Amino acid sequence: MAALALAVFWIHVLLIAAAAGQDLRDLVRLRRLLRPLTSPREGVVGLMRATVVRGDGPANTLARNVVEQVGRGKGDGTLYFSDAAHRSEIHGGALELGDGARVELGAVASDAALVWPDLATRAKVAAPSSSEQVTRAEPEARRAKGFQRAVQVELTTGQQVWIAGSWSSLPAVNQSTKASASGREALARAENTHAGSWRIEPGVAGQLLLSAIDPRRWLARKCWLIVAFILGAIAVAAACTVAALWPPLFDWVSMLGAGAALGFFLGVQPVGVSLNERVRTPDRAYLRGTWST
Template structure:
C-alpha cells in the first residue's frame, strides 16, 4: 500500500469512527431518556383528566421560560434562554376513570406544555419597537414567558405526586414514542449513508471517477453528521428542557 492508499484508508476509518460515535451518542441519550421516563410506559402510564379546581387565578400548574434578547439595533432581536422552570400551584384533577387526584402546591413535577413557540412569537410592530431599545443595551432585554394549565383544561398525569410526576397538556407517551422513532431513524440513516459513501469510495477502479465522487460525498457527510447529531439532541429533549431561543424580526407594516 502506497502513501496515498494509506491516507485514503485512514480517512475512511476516521469517517466510520465519527459515524459510529454520533450514532452511539444518539442511541445512548435516547436510552437514558427512556430509563428516566420509564414510568410513562409502566401500568397505566399517563392518565387523562380535567382540572376541576386550582389555586391562584385558576392555575393548577405553570411552565416558565426566562429569555434575554439582544440586537445590534439594525437586525432582529435574538433570544437565548436564561432559565426555565415548572411550578405546581395546587388543585384537583378529575381523572377519566372517576378518580380525583389532588395536586399539592409546590409539589415536585415537570410541567409539559405545547404552544410555547407561538407564545414566544413577536405579536406586532409596537412590541418589537418597544423591546428594541432595551435589546441594544449590553444587558439585553429580559422577558418572561408563562404558559399556565387552568381549570377546565384537559391534562395528563404520569407518575406519583410524591415522586416522579409529569403534568402535560398532551399525552406524554406520544413524546416518548417519537423520541424512540427519531433515534432509530438517526442511527439507521447514518449507517445507510455511511455505507453508501463507503461503497462508492471502493468502487473499482479505486481512485476512479466514482471512487472520487464517493470520497467527496463522504467528506460532506462527515461534516453534516455532526449537525444532524446536534439537531437530534435538541429534538428529543423533554418539553420541560427543550431549548426555545428564537428571534423577533421587525414585522412588516401594513
C-alpha cells in the same frame, strides 16, 4: 492513508450514532416509566389523563412551564432570543379523572416538577402581540444585558392534562358517602370527604409529570426519529464507503465516494446536534425565536 481516513470516518459516525443512542435510551426509559393506567392503584407509578379542577397557584394555575429568554438586536427591527433557563413549577391543586375520582396534588419542589407545555401554544405565547411591542423592546435589546423576558405556559382550571407519578389513595373521611355514591356526585355532595380521592406524588424517576400533550405519543415519535437518524447515518456512511472503495481505487467513483464521505462527516455532526436539541423533552425544549417589526 485511505484506510486510516476511513477508520477515523467510521469511528466518528458510530460515535455520533451512539450519542443519539444515549438520547434514545433516556426517552425509552422515560416512556417505560409512564405506564398508562386505566385507574389509579395504590403505590403504582403510572400515567393518567385528567381535567384540572382547582389550581392553587396565581390566577388558579395548577402548574406552569417558564422559559427565561434574553432578546438581542442591533436596532434593525429584529430581536433574536436565546434561552437562558427552563423551569417547571407545580403549585398544587386538584384534578378529576375520567371516572370522576378526584386527585389531590400538593406543591412540588422545582427539581421534582416536570411540566410539559404544548409547544405550539408556547410558540403562540412567545410571539409579539404587536409591532409596537417589538419597537418598545428594541432599546433594551441593544444594551449589554439584553431584553429579558419569561415566557410562561400555564395549566389551568378546565384544561385536560396527562399526569404521571406515584399514586396513593386518600383516606376516606366519610365512608357512608363513599359507599352510597361515587365520582362527581360524591364530590359534589360531600366536598370535604375525599371520597374516591387520590393523591399523586413524584415517582417518575423522582419527578412528577404534568403534560398538556400525550407524553407517550410524543416520546414514541421522538424515539422513531432517533432510530431513523441512526439507521440513516450508518446507511449513508456505508454508501460513501462502498463508493470510495469502488474499483479501480482512487479513480472517479472512488473520488466521488471520498468527497461524499468528507461532506457527510462534516454534515452529520450538526445534524446529530440538531437531533439532540430536537429530542429535548418539552419542559426544556429550546424556544429561541425572533421578533420582527
